Amino acid sequence: xxxxxxxxxxxxxxxxxxxxxxxxxxxxxxxxxxxxxxxxxxxxxxxxxxxxxxxxxxxxxxxxxxxxxxxxxxxxxxxxxxxxxxxxxxxxxxxxxxxxxxxxxxxxxxxxxxxxxxxxxxxxxxxxxxxxxxxxxxxxxxxxxxxxxxxxxxxxxxxxxxxxxxxxxxxxxxxxxxxxxxxxxxxxxxxxxxxxxxxxxxxxxxxxxxxxxxxxxxxxxxxxxxxxxxxxxxxxxxxxxxxxxxxxxxxxxxxxxxxxxxxxxxxxxxxxxxxxxxxxxxxxxxxxxxxxxxxxxxxxxxxxxxxxxxxxxxx
Amino acid sequence: xxxxxxxxxxxxxxxxxxxxxxxxxxxxxxxxxxxxxxxxxxxxxxxxxxxxxxxxxxxxxxxxxxxxxxxxxxxxxxxxxxxxxxxxxxxxxxxxxxxxxxxxxxxxxxxxxxxxxxxxxxxxxxxxxxxxxxxxxxxxxxxxxxxxxxxxxxxxxxxxxxxxxxxxxxxxxxxxxxxxxxxxxxxxxxxxxxxxxxxxxxxxxxxxxxxxxxxxxxxxxxxxxxxxxxxxxxxxxxxxxxxxxxxxxxxxxxxxxxxxxxxxxxxxxxxxxxxxxxxxxxxxxxxxxxxxxxxxxxxxxxxxxxxxxxxxxxx
Numbered sequence: 001x002x003x004x005x006x007x008x009x010x011x012x013x014x015x016x017x018x019x020x021x022x023x024x025x026x027x028x029x030x031x032x033x034x035x036x037x038x039x040x041x042x043x044x045x046x047x048x049x050x051x052x053x054x055x056x057x058x059x060x061x062x063x064x065x066x067x068x069x070x071x072x073x074x075x076x077x078x079x080x081x082x083x084x085x086x087x088x089x090x091x092x093x094x095x096x097x098x099x100x101x102x103x104x105x106x107x108x109x110x111x112x113x114x115x116x117x118x119x120x121x122x123x124x125x126x127x128x129x130x131x132x133x134x135x136x137x138x139x140x141x142x143x144x145x146x147x148x149x150x151x152x153x154x155x156x157x158x159x160x161x162x163x164x165x166x167x168x169x170x171x172x173x174x175x176x177x178x179x180x181x182x183x184x185x186x187x188x189x190x191x192x193x194x195x196x197x198x199x200x201x202x203x204x205x206x207x208x209x210x211x212x213x214x215x216x217x218x219x220x221x222x223x224x225x226x227x228x229x230x231x232x233x234x235x236x237x238x239x240x241x242x243x244x245x246x247x248x249x250x251x252x253x254x255x256x257x258x259x260x261x262x263x264x265x266x267x268x269x270x271x272x273x274x275x276x277x278x279x280x281x282x283x284x285x286x287x288x289x290x291x292x293x294x295x296x297x298x299x300x301x302x303x304x305x306x307x308x309x310x311x312x313x314x315x
Numbered sequence: 316x317x318x319x320x321x322x323x324x325x326x327x328x329x330x331x332x333x334x335x336x337x338x339x340x341x342x343x344x345x346x347x348x349x350x351x352x353x354x355x356x357x358x359x360x361x362x363x364x365x366x367x368x369x370x371x372x373x374x375x376x377x378x379x380x381x382x383x384x385x386x387x388x389x390x391x392x393x394x395x396x397x398x399x400x401x402x403x404x405x406x407x408x409x410x411x412x413x414x415x416x417x418x419x420x421x422x423x424x425x426x427x428x429x430x431x432x433x434x435x436x437x438x439x440x441x442x443x444x445x446x447x448x449x450x451x452x453x454x455x456x457x458x459x460x461x462x463x464x465x466x467x468x469x470x471x472x473x474x475x476x477x478x479x480x481x482x483x484x485x486x487x488x489x490x491x492x493x494x495x496x497x498x499x500x501x502x503x504x505x506x507x508x509x510x511x512x513x514x515x516x517x518x519x520x521x522x523x524x525x526x527x528x529x530x531x532x533x534x535x536x537x538x539x540x541x542x543x544x545x546x547x548x549x550x551x552x553x554x555x556x557x558x559x560x561x562x563x564x565x566x567x568x569x570x571x572x573x574x575x576x577x578x579x580x581x582x583x584x585x586x587x588x589x590x591x592x593x594x595x596x597x598x599x600x601x602x603x604x605x606x607x608x609x610x611x612x613x614x615x616x617x618x619x620x621x622x623x624x625x626x627x628x629x630x
Contacts, residue, residue: 036614037614040614054491055491056491056494128615129615132615170485171491173489174488176370176371176486177369179370257609258602258609261615262601262602262605265601265604265605265615265619266593268619269592269619269623270589272619273623274585277581277584277585277588281584286581287577290573290576290577293576293580296355296356299352299355300351300355300443300444300447300583301348303580304584307581307584308584308587
């Protein structure tokens with residue numbers, strides 16, 4: 001496929017072209033760069049929704065239920081997973097529980113896992129570019145799945161318009177992190193496995209934790225879901241839509257995207273500098289620097305100077 | 316105090332000199348650099364122990380109990396807190412519960428909170444340098460308190476010899492993170508508030524989670540503590556000592572410090588690049604770049620090029 005064919009294919013929403021395009025941007029090379037440059041003018045139409053939360057709370061099951069819900073309404077939906085523990089990543093999308101196999105021939109659904117290894121600090125850039133490709137391909141909604149609480153190098157808050165934090169009964173750290181102000185406040189909270197013991201307690205704790213943080217005009221709603229039975233999924237999406245309507249007022253969406261983009265561009269620049277540093281100071285050279293510090297021939301400050309002095313100048 | 320007086324004061328373990336020295340390295344300027352360079356040859360003698368865990372599990376109370384325990388044995392101990400939610404940070408060290416006031420006149424104890432704001436990406440460097448100062452000041456043990464599970468920019472694993480993960484009944488995310496392989500395996504696990512309901516269940520879950528990860532010659536022990544009553548604190552420290560003895564064999568300590576230092580130097584280099592980037596692309600300039608991307612006059616890749624082109628490279 002030529003560059004032109006690829007661009008045309010993505011714009012037409014062709015599955016094969018989209019898959020190829022994402023593989024290309026994942027490589028972070030000049031071809032991927034040219035592709036995102038060509039597709040960028042066509043972006044901005046998708047609603048980007050982040051689903052975060054600790055591993056094991058059922059984010060993927062919830063995503064499966066959301067996809068079914070959205071498809072019933074005819075909404076075109078793409079999923080990008082950057083959770084290394086996601087069944088999407090582990091290739092288990094055919095599993096009965098997730099039932100995403102329903103959508104394998106449905107051109108209105110596209111699911112992609114960003115392999116969590118081998119990006120060498122470029123996962124954030126590859127993910128942002130994959131979302132860009134899916135946006136340009138005309139999906140109405142792009143769901144981004146990520147491990148929450150800063151455990152991931154991809155900063156979901158700056159990449160998406162609405163962030164849903166997913167917690168299940170027994171996940172106390174998330175509540176603690178909100179209470180302590182360590183975690184950014186999500187826009188919507190989903191309590192999964194809501195039929196389990198402890199769900200009421202978790203909702204209560206979350207309410208209390210949210211009460212402790214200064215709140216603006218948006219009060220993050222808490223929705224109980226039992227995704228395996230699709231219970232609460234419509235209500236959850238309703239809250240996402242409500243948040244979307246909220247952002248549509250008073251220029252809030254533009255302000256949020258501005259701020260998110262500023263953080264994202266900074267993160268992308270730092271990711272590129274990290275890859276440049278790793279290329280300029282490969283493992284054997286870093287080993288020599290470390291030896292000098294351990295032998296007290298250099299102090300850590302000098303060692304860092306030496307590493308930075310090897311960075312190529314200019315762009 | 317001149318540079319020479321400061322260096323001599325730190326080496327002599329004088330409280331005032333140590334405090335001044337840390338304030339100086341926190342500024343990340345040339346004076347701090349000169350100081351760490353002068354002190355670096357005297358380091359390596361302290362045992363560095365990281366205490367991580369979600370906010371609210373009682374890390375600071377546990378540290379208070381460990382300090383009392385260590386002082387009874389005559390061990391000189393310093394504490395560096397990089398947990399923004401720590402009572403040390405909030406200036407509550409005089410609180411009855413922590414009873415650290417006992418040590419205010421004790422030259423064998425030094426407690427310092429690294430303010431979590433205003434470092435502009437330099438918290439990791441400031442913390443590493445503070446630990447270096449305390450090591451050079453002759454403390455036998457340096458405890459570093461940090462929020463766990465990657466919620467913090469300071470990578471505790473690369474800064475310390477032994478990492479203690481602290482969890483309390485109800486903190487399910489930590490267990491999930493271990494199970495999923497998202498969290499690095501700690502060397503010792505402490506279950507705080509061990510008299511609470513759910514402690515047995517947590518110990519069981521942790522054991523099961525540890526059973527899922529490939530294990531080497533060291534099996535992380537799980538210790539129950541009730542720090543308010545000093546219960547289990549001696550046992551916890553015994554396990555830290557046991558880990559120390561383990562590392563002393565077969566060149567393991569050297570290997571660990573080599574690996575930790577390599578990661579640390581890379582992180583310090585990236586931190587310095589981040590500060591350089593922020594200086595080269597201040598907020599108004601970044602705002603202009605963001606405007607161009609939002610107006611589709613530039614794609615994100617070009618925007619990052621423009622940001623990086625402003626960077627003065629070299630040292």
